[in-house]
Amino acid sequence: MLTAENLTLRRGGRSVVEGLTASLAPGGITAIVGPNGAGKSSLLLALAGLLEPAGGAVSLDGTALGAMTARGRAQAIGYLPQSPDIAWDVSVASLVALGRLPWRDRGSAEVEAALAALDLGALRHRPVSRLSGGERARVLLARVLSGCPRWILADEPLAALDLGHRDALVAHLKACAAAGQGVAIVLHDLALAMNHADHVLVLDEGRLVAEGPPAVALAAERITRVWGIDAAWVGEPGRRGLVTGR
Amino acid sequence: MNRAAIVFAALLAVLAVLSLLAGRVWIAPFGDGPQNAALILAELRLPRAVLAVVIGAGLGAGGAAMQGYLRNPLADPGLFGIAPMAALGAVASFWVAPLLPAALAAWSLPVMALTGAALGMGGLALIAGRTTSDGAGGAGGGIALFTLAGLMLASLAGALTALAITLAPNPFALSEIVLWLNGALTDRSWREVGIAAPLTVAGIGVLALAAKSLDALTLGEDAARSLGVDPRRLLGLLVIGIGLTVGAGVAVAGIIGFVGLIVPHLVRPLTDRLPSSLILPSALAGACLVLAADSIVRVLPFVTELRLGIALSLIGAPFFGWLLVRMRRGRL
Secondary structure (H helix, E strand, O other), X not given: OEEEEEEEEEEOOEEEEEEEEXXXXXXXXXXXXXXXXXXXXXXXXXXXXOOOOOEEEEEEOOEEHHHOOHHHHHXXXXXEOOOOOOOOXXXXXXXXXXXXXXXXXXXXXXXXXXXXXXXXXXXXXOEHHHOOXXXXXXXXXXXXXXXOOOEEEEEOOOOOOOHHHHHHHHHHHHHHHHOOOEEEEEOOOHHHHHHHOOEEEEEEOOEEEEEEOHHHHOOHHHHHHHHOOEEEEEOOOOOOEEEEEO | OOHHHHHHHHHHHHHHHHHXXXXXXXOOOOOOOOOOHHHHHHHHHHHHHHHHHHHHHHHHHHHHHXXXXXXXXXXXXXXXXXXXXXXXXXXXXXXXXXXXXXXXXXXXXXXXXXXXXHHHHHHHHHHHOOOOOOOOOHHHHXXXXXXHHHHHHHHHHHHHHHHHHHOOOOHHHHHHHHHHHOOOOOOOOHHHHHHHHHHHHHHHHHHHHOHHHHHHHHHOHHHHHHOOOOHHHHHHHHHHHHHHHHHHHHHHHXXXXXXXXXXXXHHHHHOOOOHHHOHHHHHHHHHHHHHHHHHHHHHOOOOOOOOHHHHHHHHHHHHHHHHHHHHHOOOO
16 A cells, blocks of 8 residues: 655645645556646655655555665656656667666566567567657556566656557556556546546645545546536546536 | 677777887887887886776776766766866966975875865765755756756866966976876876776776666656665765776876767667666777877877877867767767
8 A cells, every 4th residue: 555644745945745645555546637736746756755755754555665775665666757758779678677777687587578568579679769659658667567566656658649559558557457566647638537547636736635436536526626627527437538618 | 798898808909919019119029129128118108008098998987977877978077077176186286296395296296186086076976966855856956966066166177277377387387287288198107007097996896886877867867766776876976986087087197088978989889878888898998099099199200299188189079079960960
């Protein structure tokens, strides 16, 4: 269980999350949603142990992240930043193997498994500069998977992906959750959260304004209140679409 | 040892032999040589070749580490404060030396150059090592601060060095300072090897400790921290490693630029391009470059030997321009 207890976060001297308490359970996908500037990415950084709380604490299975070694935390939590810039034109296999750094081993079996899970075997020798956007997203997720973390925290991993690649990546994340890993992702697309998440945290101006199953946390009237738009869900459960207007 | 290391080790072996044989007096490997061939080899060419290898190795490894840390293929370890501070220390020694007893004066230049390098390292660590309490500083703040602090130190050291030149105590000192700043291995002996070699080996060893953390930086600063990289430890290793390798080089040979910029580009195509796979091969390639350049300036038919620092700048500046063109075309 990944738990935030009365969490307050400050960045650049400004409060970005205030008094947030939430528990994220493994074995499912938790979506973190909210308008721009709501504090989603900051919360994800804190859940990954990369942003020191100004107040409160984040703990993993009862152990405060601040009390864990950097290596122990890195072995337990895999963090996928939003479209990271890759400094060097390394091969796919080399990039995926970076996920083994916290373990200080080559982890050939784990790297192979990650490549296979995301169908990247044929691309293993390809330089990352020659990947399409969808391939690149899969490679970056494979990098996290090769570290075999108990938790995968991803900041908008589906942004800038076309529909096919987006659905494929969602399927991979669901498979991770089904295998018992914890998955928490920041999302802007509320329909994705509604259709694929097991649990949703709704943030607004640094505060947790709702949490629960998607149908409850993302009720149309709450979307209207938080995002300031008229909204209505259409379609059947699992295939819902959001109709919006002002 | 990866493919690049094997290639450059083999090249270094060949260049080392050629460097010992080439010079104003050519020493034939077989057959009759000049009468004092053994003396020339043991007291002139061998220490000079070893010093070229040591300095080149330090600058090459420093360049690979610096480019990895800054995630920038145009970075050069000489640009970020430590080399200019070492040079400032060395220039200051031209004032201090006349005031010291002869035995101490002989050591004032390398000691003050290393002191300058140490002050540069301390300044960099002090400024760039500060992180903000909200965590946004992390490695990110560290790298940005490192760059800015390095440029500030370099500017300050450059200005003070220029001031020192302007106020040179006598024309002889002025000439010595200017010549020394241009970098050379002329007339260096085993004494300089004894100063530079242990510091450079230690520096390369420290940089090697940072190698895996530099690999993690490939993915950006947040991702690196999520992989367990401690930004303060990494900064500390970088500052100490660069300080030792670059400081040692400046202390015994003056400013020799562009090696750290050029060498990683020669090595990168032969590796998987991760910083960890570049450090040892870059040390070997740096040794090759400085050794080759020093051998060439020795045999050029000039009345006065071309300064090594000038020769490498003549090669390095167009190379830098070529890198910029490649970068503009998105091929870097």
